[in-house]
Amino acid sequence: MAPKNRIIIDTDPGVDDVLAILLAFAAKAEDLEVMLISLTFGNVDVRSCLRNVVAIFHILEKELKWREEQGQPIGFEGITKYKPIVAIGADEPLQDTIESADYFHGIDGLAGTHTTHPHFSPEENWKNLFEEPPVEDDLTKKAREQTKIEDVPTQSFTPSLVPAHKEILRLLRENEPDTITLIAIGPLTNFALAASEDPETFLRCKEVVTMGGTVDGIGNVTPVAEFNVYADPYAAARVYALSSPIPSSTMPVPMEGERSVHMPTYPPKLSKQLKLTLMSLDITEHHMLSRREFNAHASSLAAKASPLAQWMTAFMTPMLDKMERLHHGHEGEGAALALHDPLCVWYVLTQEDDRWKPSSRSPEDIRIETAGQWTRGMTVGDKRSRKRRNSDGEVPHDRGNWLGNRSGNRVYRMLESPGRGVAAVYLLDTIFGPK
Template sequence: MARKIIIDTDPGVDDILAILLALSTIPEELEVLLISVTYGNIDVHNCLRNTVSLFHHVEKEIAWRKSQGKDAGFKTLLKSKPLVAVGPETPLADQILMADFFHGRDGLGEIHETHPHMTPAETWKDLFQHAEKSQDPEEKAVAEELQSTDALFTPSRVPSSEEILRLLRENEPDTITIVAIGPLTNLALAASLDPETFLRAKEIVVMGGSINEGGNITPVAEFNTFADAVAAARLYALSSPNPSTTMPPTAPSPQGSQPPPFLQPYPPNLPRQLKITIFPLDITHRHSLSRGAFRKTLSPLLAQNSPLAEWVSAFMTSTFNKVESLQRDVSGDEVELDLHDPLCIWYCMGLNPAEWKIIEDEDLRVETAGQWTRGMCVVDRRTRKKREDDGEGEVPGDTGNWLGRKSGNRLRRCVGSPGEDLFGGLLLKRIFNL
């Protein structure tokens, strides 16, 4: 049976590839319920524009394939169109940080400036503006009329966090997986609003963190985790037998006031622990796509005027050039793009499940307050044995309560896949239906 997924994303380059992979699966593999948009690689407005642009080019590609007598592909998408919802513009408790230095100010290597003919008309904004006012009958009618022109997705009428909770309530427990490939703000907000409903999720699959490798935004931190370290720490605490042992500290509130709801403690005695599987840079760095392999696959499609190949080639060309500019010893066809976010989709597709290598029950915590270490993933590398005492509080010699049997997080971490050298080719074959 197909795995139902929600994709929480900040569409830059590898996010777009991940979404395309998910939508090009077959219905027996995945059902994409929601694409939940957050800020991250760039501001939330550009993330939403890139999401709409993706559907615009997929629609053109499907029409082109049919005109050429080809299989239209995108069977998962054509069977069930997803919702698209929008989240907040800023992290829970930090200043916003974006990765526009790498992805460009629009998230796709400035494609909206260099290839303006590839950008959908600005009328897409009205889909979400009217959706937000949809309780008004007149506004609802306008939204429905606009939606009829964009048949591949449905704009949500509520923020991402509320849409996530609604879907979890309306589906049986353990049937929805949330794939988080951006900062974790939307998920942390949903968990804070209604933790018991959030715990109905089957699994949270996260692209984030760095354990034994250097970071990609600081020497010790990966971008998604760094961008909202508080959100990551709060989400990961739900994997703990006792979430209070790993919750991040909060800044003091003005006298007499309470912290905002999204920074308050979780209620005691939650019904169960959250299953979280993370894909840190340690594993995602080992899955890449070379410029040479990309060019070899897309050249025939470009010669045939494939709309999707033209769009993907435009932003990938810019991205390969950017990667090359940052490397000292790699150039030409050897330049590679790491497939961080698509790897999480491949895992959810359920192919060769026995060949995925997962470390279970790792007490991994996120640093939220360090001057130089914000977003760092901390694990206990000491060989000390666990305490027999299961008390919740700290004891002498165990600052941070790392050794208690009922304290600390319990994350799953991917350390191996069915084939590091195979994934880039599989990705292109699925997306372009080859």
């Protein structure tokens, strides 16, 4: 029986990205299949992101063995009943210079654990999985065949030599329309590349669920911009434009400069509009995982030598320490990390719950600022109370056709969930099992 949800996760791991991926892998097989993990630059460079994803599989393989030895439920049907593909994608934005968040997530994206806790990192030979094999002589071939299978961590994932955006298009092309949800928890560069190469195939997806932006709140890298959008606003603008009846009405203006990739315009007539669901800071900032909640689940398991609990403690502890330094009044057990990226996976798993509610203005005309000197990456929403016009004609009081019936983007921005306090419990219970 096919799972209720089949997803592609586009990611730049990142601590909260790892939490989101673990949540997806820990879901029951009948609820979710992760078909592809596609990697992009973002929190750290794309090669560091790849190492972090390989580390997830490396740790989970150890965890599953430990659980079996302990007589505990195995779980993680996302890798025991499926074998996700892992593909490397964009290593820089479509335009302008690269931005990273290593100042927050650490130089390796996981609070430095590859250096401080090297025994949790996979052996370096994993890199060979993502490189074209060299031409072998008979002696080299024999040596390779004698390599122990456990020396190369491929049991639980399939490495791809194809660029991530091409893997996305292949999976969408080879499966029925409206059966694969695309989840973006990093910059939208890979999705923009896929949509540019073959927009009609990209529109075969069921929905794009993306973490990014802020409309009613404040930014986390500038006063108005959230990191994922800021890192490649041009890519975000192109993906958002596919939600418009007339994509050309919100397409970004190409920049001129040292870093600018030529991207073709979309055809004037597309078969459908993209369904775009946005998890912005407006909702994610209010769903927190506290030190108290994490320790309540992980501490006893770590003491029993659970590889997963020990590994997560290794990067969660310094991250929660950092949050404690940043937010006075939330010291000690009250220190907390926002569950930005896990909310996207939680939404896909529980979207039938009627407590998920978008903003009252949804679908909203939300656009991405790509050219502003101080407003790069701003997600601009129309908060005016005026109604749409019957015509798309330009008039002095509506520059940009924000009130036109046919122009503008159509974005569903989630503002309410099944509960702010529910998210962390759901995440931890799914990953570790109920306390």
